[in-house]
Amino acid sequence: MGTTLQHQDETKIRLERLAVLQKKGINPYPSKSSRNFLIGELGKIKESSKKKITIAGRIRSIRGHGGSTFAHLEDGTGQFQVYLKQDKLKKGVYELFTETVDVADFIEATGTIFKTKRGENTVLVSAWEMLSKALRPLPEKWHGLQDIEARFRKRYLDLIVNEDVRSRMLQRSEIIESIRATMKKYDFLEVETPTLQPVYGGGFARPFKTRHNTLDADFYLRISDEMYLKRLLIGGIERVYEITKVFRNEGIDRDHNPEFTMFEAQAAYQDYNWGMDVFEEIFESASRSVLGTTKIKHGEITIETKRPWKRMTMTEALKTVATVDVSGWKTLSSAKKEAARAMKGHPHESELTVFGTVGEVMAFVFEELVEEKLIQPTIIYDYPVEVSPLAKKCKDPRFTERFEGFALGSEIGNNYSELNDPIDLAQRFVAEKKKSDAGFEEAHQTDMDYVEAIEHGMPPACGFGIGVDRMVMLLTGASNIKEVILFPTLRPNKKN
Helix, strand or coil: CHHHHHHHHHHHHHHHHHHHHHHCCCCCCCCCCCCCCCHHHHHHCCHHHCCCEEEEEEEEEEEEECCEEEEEEEECCEEEEEEEEHHHCCCCHHHHHHHHCCCCCEEEEEEEEEECCCCCEEEEEEEEEEEECCCCCCCCCCCCCCCHHHHHHCHHHHHHHCHHHHHHHHHHHHHHHHHHHHHHHCCCEECCCCCEECCCCCCCCCCEEEEECCCCEEEEECCCCHHHHHHHHHCCCCEEEEEEEEECCCCCECCECCEEEEEEEEEECCCHHHHHHHHHHHHHHHHHHHHCCCEEEECCEEEECCCCCEEEEHHHHHHHHHCCCCCCCCCHHHHHHHHHHHCCCCCCHHHHHHCCCHHHHHHHHHHHHCHHHCCCCEEEEEEEHHHCCCECECCCCCEEEEEEEEECCEEEEEEEEECCCHHHHHHHHHHHHHHHHCCCCCCCCCCHHHHHHHHCCCCCEEEEEEEHHHHHHHHHCCCCHHHHCCCCCCCCCCCC
């Protein structure tokens, strides 16, 4: 309550200072600035040059000393000290500054560079102009924005007071550019596919549903763009990718946000072995180009993204990591019996009853007992056919040419040799329809338009996808997906 009253009092003072500017006929919100230098460029200017410069930015601190005032000005490239001295300015200019300027205001300052007695390069101000009068104060750097919920709701304040947040978001952009650079190296074409889809597919997830009034039809926000990228392969574009938002109506935790960024690619005439190599290269290249190293600290753990990564089949991982040997799982009853023994006492043990195939049981045990133990970047391949409806079968038809990347106990990408046999695909869709009818909400939808498309012939291909937000988490040391999304999904604030 005391903090609220304090802010109300300060807002009242700022409104009074705004009125002073307006009374003097000064526009406190002009349309543009005469800035001719970024703060980050001032290091190039020598004190002896006496070059007149104009910088602009937000006031981050003010210190008054009788007839002189020091302040720090910040733009997107850094901070710089400015100095106003009453007897060096035209009459009234200094007084106007002290009477109207607060921390958080945006101003423009013109002057020359000099060095203070403490040796700090500083702009000796000869003129200044208000660019935007702030009516609310900034939170204190160390005490004013500690509440995590407040940080995410008011990300603009988080960016102002927490430099590490700004740095991480800049790195996010650079990581995405690195992905694009790797794709360019392999001659991929960047494309755009529909966000509104009549049939959602390309993953296991519940969608967000909406209604198009003019067409009198239901549409879904995409859970993946995979099905459309493969249509482009059929159309003759051999290497395509997209970096886009996808939407999944699922829970929110440290690894999940309902709206997230996905990188998806398709390459004709390649299989999942080639995809594994490129997948690893994307991560290593981003690490080197953005961070200058392949070693990333996560608390007490150092993650190594340098190739080659450890690779195991799912059955090898189950045996090596969880000491679960699935070679004897010939029937559903024997699989469930052995799985129950392996998961005895596990909080999700009871969920075994819902699965109707050996492959589903195997995948579930892997998710519950193995995934969280895959800390260093690892590739797990050859997934059961029952959980891989769009992947091509291995020589052993129980498994598919599918691989996923893992790090820090979380999946970071799903990839496979694409199923291009329309008869096999139609049969897989029948199996997924049975799951849906049985109440499994995340079953893959039957897309007969896509089946018709590959009946026209689709080349062998490898598809690979990476959760961009999780990739950024991995490379920047973030422990929660909200830390790498500028505006994460939050429960609506009822106070507003």
